[in-house]
Amino acid sequence: MWLTAIGGKERAPASLAMYFATHDPCSMTPMLSESTVPNANAVVLTSEQLLNHWQGHRRVTRRLIEIYPDDKLFTYSLGGMRTFGELAMEILTMGVPMVKGTISGEWENVSDRSARPRAEMLRLWDEATKQLDELWPQIPAARFQETIKAFGQYDGKAYDLLMYVIDNEIHHRGQGYVYLRTLGIEPPPFYDRS
Amino acid sequence: MWLTAIGGKERAPASLAMYFATHDPCSMTPMLSESTVPNANAVVLTSEQLLNHWQGHRRVTRRLIEIYPDDKLFTYSLGGMRTFGELAMEILTMGVPMVKGTISGEWENVSDRSARPRAEMLRLWDEATKQLDELWPQIPAARFQETIKAFGQYDGKAYDLLMYVIDNEIHHRGQGYVYLRTLGIEPPPFYDRS
Numbered sequence: 176m177w178l179t180a181i182g183g184k185e186r187a188p189a190s191l192a193m194y195f196a197t198h199d200p201c202s203m204t205p206m207l208s209e210s211t212v213p214n215a216n217a218v219v220l221t222s223e224q225l226l227n228h229w230q231g232h233r234r235v236t237r238r239l240i241e242i243y244p245d246d247k248l249f250t251y252s253l254g255g256m257r258t259f260g261e262l263a264m265e266i267l268t269m270g271v272p273m274v275k276g277t278i279s280g281e282w283e284n285v286s287d288r289s290a291r292p293r294a295e296m297l298r299l300w301d302e303a304t305k306q307l308d309e310l311w312p313q314i315p316a317a318r319f320q321e322t323i324k325a326f327g328q329y330d331g332k333a334y335d336l337l338m339y340v341i342d343n344e345i346h347h348r349g350q351g352y353v354y355l356r357t358l359g360i361e362p363p364p365f366y367d368r369s
Numbered sequence: 370m371w372l373t374a375i376g377g378k379e380r381a382p383a384s385l386a387m388y389f390a391t392h393d394p395c396s397m398t399p400m401l402s403e404s405t406v407p408n409a410n411a412v413v414l415t416s417e418q419l420l421n422h423w424q425g426h427r428r429v430t431r432r433l434i435e436i437y438p439d440d441k442l443f444t445y446s447l448g449g450m451r452t453f454g455e456l457a458m459e460i461l462t463m464g465v466p467m468v469k470g471t472i473s474g475e476w477e478n479v480s481d482r483s484a485r486p487r488a489e490m491l492r493l494w495d496e497a498t499k500q501l502d503e504l505w506p507q508i509p510a511a512r513f514q515e516t517i518k519a520f521g522q523y524d525g526k527a528y529d530l531l532m533y534v535i536d537n538e539i540h541h542r543g544q545g546y547v548y549l550r551t552l553g554i555e556p557p558p559f560y561d562r563s
Contacts, residue, residue, distance in 0.1 A: 217416040217510035219528045223409040228532060253447065254550025316411035334413045338422060339560075345536050346559055349543030356448025365540055366533075 222319065225334075226311045229341050230304065231368030236266065236348045237300050238363035240293060243355065249290035251354060259354050262347040263296060264288035271303050273325065273340045274310045277318060277333050282326045416513065419528075420505045423535050424498065425562030430460065430542050431494055432557040434487060437549065443484035445548060453548050456541040457490060458482035465497050467519065467534045468504045471512060471527050476520045 220228070240248075240263055248260035257265075268285040276282040319334040329336060352362045414422070434442075434457055442454035451459075462479040470476040513528040523530060546556045 212417060212506040214506055214508055214510040215415065215417040217508075217513055218412050218414075219416055219419045219513045219531075220412075220414040221409065222411040222413055223406060224528070225413045228529070232536070253547055254552075256547065256550055312406040312408055314408055314411075316408040319411055319413045334418070335422070337413075342426070342539050343559070345539040346543040346546075349540040350547050352540075353447050353450065353544050353547040356450055358448075365537070 222311070222314065222316070225337070225341075226307070230307065232341060232344060232348075233270075233300075233304060233307075234368060235363060235365065236263070236344060236351075237297070237304075239263075239348060239351050239355065240296055240300065242360060242363070243293065243351070244358065244360070245293045247354075247358060248293055248296070251358065253354060253357065256350065259351045260290060260296070261288050262351065266344045266347060267296070267299055267303055269340050269343065271306050271310065273337060274307060274314065276325060277323065277337065278310060278313050278315070280323070284326060416505070416508065416510070419531070419535075420501070424501065426535060426538060426542075427464075427494075427498060427501075428562060429557060429559065430457070430538060430545075431491070431498075433457075433542060433545050433549065434490055434494065436554060436557070437487065437545070438552065438554070439487045441548075441552060442487055442490070445552065447548060447551065450544065453545040454484060454490070455482050456545065460538045460541060461490070461493055461497055463534045463537065465500050465504065467531060468501060468508065470519060471517065471531065472504060472507050472509070474517070478520060 239259070243259055244251075247258075248263075249258050252258045265288060268288060272283045272285055314333075319332075319337075321333055322330065323333045323336065324330050325336045331339075352365075355362045433453070437453055438445075441452075442457075443452045446452045459482055462482060466477045466479055508527075513526075513531075515527055516524065517527045517530065518524050519530045525533075546559075549556045
């Protein structure tokens with residue numbers, strides 16, 4: 176099980192498109208949230224910004240796979256944890272299926288995280304990068320703030336479930352940094368998302 | 370240096386408050402972005418949601434500090450990396466100063482990450498939790514999408530720099546998970562943000 180409880184109490188904001196679709200812009204309709212917090216509904220991230228943010232992180236993760244010794248990818252680990260190859264396969268098999276499901280409500284469980292050569296992993300990675308760029312714009316604008324059931328079992332706001340997938344990547348990639356260091360390999364810088 | 374390049378190309382979205390402050394709601398003004406991507410400006414995260422998201426992650430990090438052996442906090446590490454105590458102090462000294470600076474444009478560099486007892490770290494942690502809740506609503510609604518210079522040296526959109534601080538916490542906490550596992554201690558679940 177990859178999550179049971181995420182996020183906190185929620186208000187009811189919406190996309191700008193949604194706002195204009197449901198409000199007469201010339202009437203004095205109330206703002207989105209009844210919160211007394213002055214900036215509660217301020218837009219922190221738009222759809223396009225979150226995709227850019229994620230692809231930036233994915234470029235870092237790709238660099239880790241790229242420099243990871245091929246013969247250690249599915250054999251080396253610390254503290255009884257999963258290998259970096261297995262963690263990277265989890266990351267890979269969560270990303271595109273999460274976005275596809277967010278769009279369509281249909282969830283595919285890709286559970287094959289078995290060992291494969293690094294070159295094959297990089298090929299799958301690059302394929303997913305392209306797919307994410309193509310799929311993301313198809314997420315309906317209002318969907319991010321809707322409650323969905325990811326992979327048929329995880330209830331939550333779509334934005335929170337998408338963030339979960341990204342955070343899970345950062346979390347496990349951070350573990351890959353430790354594996355690499357203990358193998359005597361300098362990992363790529365965390366801050367460089369180019 | 371904790372970052373040099375984050376995020377990708379940007380459009381120019383704004384908070385709802387900003388939108389209404391600069392647009393006549395009854396005229397046919399264009400939408401925020403000229404992107405042809407249909408959901409480009411959809412609101413993924415509001416201010417309140419990002420604070421909840423962060424505090425959820427901070428509860429997990431607190432649990433790691435709580436179960437970390439006091440005598441290992443500033444002595445144990447892997448692969449020549451920093452100790453978890455040092456990483457946790459970095460996390461702690463980035464959070465509140467980042468939010469304060471985002472509000473005021475004044476940046477304090479708290480560089481004391483020296484060893485201290487776990488109980489003292491938890492006290493500082495809880496103090497920061499309260500401060501974040503109090504400070505966050507004071508971030509001007511339009512600020513998230515403005516370009517700022519964090520800590521006097523890191524240029525970027527405020528939302529991206531705030532996300533950087535959160536992602537840095539997830540990254541280093543993930544490394545703390547490996548340290549704990551190699552010490553034979555079961556870390557708290559990543560998915561439980563309660």
